[in-house]
Amino acid sequence: MKTNKLLFFLTIVSYLGISSVFAQSSINASGGDILTGSNGSISYSVGQAVYTTNTGTTGSVAQGVQQPYEISEILSSIDYSELVKDLKIFPNPSTDVLTVNMYNTNDLQLDYQIVDINGKVLKAEQNIQDETNINVSTFPSAIYFLKITNQSKEVKTFKIIKK
CATH class of the missing domain: 2.60.40.380 (Purple acid phosphatase-like, N-terminal)
Structure with missing residues (x-):
C-alpha cells in the first residue's frame, strides 16, 4: 500500500514537471530546409518573431532575418x-x-x-x-x-x- 502511494505520488510529480516544460517555439506561416551538409544546415521560417545579431570585426550576421538590399x-x-x-x-x-x-x-x-x-x-x-x-x-x-x-x-x- 505504501509503495502504491509512493508510485502514485511520483507519477503525479513527474507528469506535472514534464507538462510544464517548453522548447523553443514561434508561430510561423511557413518554413523549411534549404541546405543540409556535413558542415551544417540552413533552414528558414516565415513569421519568426525573435532573432539575434552577431557582430565581429569583419561584419555582422542577423540570424532569423532576411536582409534585403x-x-x-x-x-x-x-x-x-x-x-x-x-x-x-x-x-x-x-x-x-x-x-x-x-x-x-x-x-x-x-x-x-x-x-x-x-x-x-x-x-x-x-x-x-x-x-x-x-x-x-x-x-x-x-x-x-x-x-x-x-x-x-x-x-x-x-x-x-x-x-
Whole structure:
C-alpha cells in the first residue's frame, strides 16, 4: 500500500514537471530546409518573431532575418532598363564612403538624394558620374534611402544601412 502511494505520488510529480516544460517555439506561416551538409544546415521560417545579431570585426550576421538590399524599383521609361541592370551601390551596410557604380549608356543626367526615414533630404548631388563616392561618415547609424533620379523621375531607390 505504501509503495502504491509512493508510485502514485511520483507519477503525479513527474507528469506535472514534464507538462510544464517548453522548447523553443514561434508561430510561423511557413518554413523549411534549404541546405543540409556535413558542415551544417540552413533552414528558414516565415513569421519568426525573435532573432539575434552577431557582430565581429569583419561584419555582422542577423540570424532569423532576411536582409534585403533593394527596396523598390520604378521604371518610368524604357530608357532606364539598361541602366538599372548595371546600377550598383556598395558597400551596404557602410561606415564612411558609399559608392554608386553604373554604366550610363544613354548619357542620362542622373541625380541622387539621400533621404532619412522621415523623408528629410540629407544630401543631394546633380549630374553624377559613372562612379560616384558619397561620404556618409557624418551620418548617425540608421537606415536611409538613396534615390537615383533622371529629370525628377525616379529611376531606382535603395535602402542604405549606415553603421
